[in-house]
Amino acid sequence: MSLFFASSFPALLVIIEMTSDYLKKEENKTDLILNLILALASVCKDTLDTPNCLEKLKSSNKDELILRAMVESTVVYDHLSPAGAFCKKSAFPMRPVIQTVKNFSQESVSKELLGVLQHRSKHFNDPDTPRHLQLLIK
Template identity: 25%
Template structure:
């Protein structure tokens, strides 16, 4: 399919770029290789993290027994031994979010660098754009799983409540979990978020803009809105969808489109929902609504509840109505 292809020039598409971005077969050029290798090393763990989160069962029965029998030392010990390995998993998820944060920063540095336009970057660094998309795809999958698993918050809350008391007892009562108070505080803030990975990426993108004061804001926001436009056009045009080798690429594009909209809304001063937004929000929402409801409800909720400007006075009322 080649790199980023300008395959249509339809007058009916008044907003957004008319591009096909090969999310399935993009390979890094020599110029991309150093950054690509760094990000690829992080992304190589993504499927493992998702599988571990999907299999996360929690220590609910042990915790309930321990709470119901506070003087029964055996029940307390069983609950503690059940929670500790789970906290190790939660720590690994949190540490992976920090790696994603660094990877996203590296990608934004390249994809927003002047003097190239966002379109030129997507054309020339397609493999890096694909990695950016993979980070967003993972992020929305992770947050969808986390939101439907209350055991995560319950386990970690029990761990924090019990930690000080257990440390006062015999060392044999402790399992080998290296979670300092500082680490526990950071993890607590992370898991308190309904969508912790999205919050991490949004904060990273906002911090990237704040730290790069010599870089025009439009370099970042145009990169995000161009990616949203690419995904929208690829999904709504049969000529483009027909190029997908796998049916999973459609859901991939949907998640990426929603992800970049959320990042744009957190970074742009008036957000993605204002009439002046460069993102065709009506078109993006229409594309979402055309998909089977079971596939997009979580994505619609992400737009409703994790964006920053949806309820602003400057936001288009028609767009808000479409999301209701």
């Protein structure tokens, strides 16, 4: 057995760790940072759900990039928020985010990103996570 292993998402891990360290020093900015991450995910979701924007993104091959940004910001939010993104009282719009990922035109990308939400999220398997969200991802 090796003593060393690599993360499958090293950049995401660094972002989460650095932001967590910053929030430990600046506890009064937690809500501000979480709202900023929430806004990023919401803008990405709204952009992908707007037909005119989606057409322009597809023509320049940026639709997948926006989708990945939305999923990664969801994972970051889930790690930084004490309750996570999946709990009922979360401000994060998990159901619409999951639906946007599922409805993406490239099925392989959609499956990959649903796996990221399932396996990279901190609170996905918590008892507080609504069962319908878990079933929607699986």
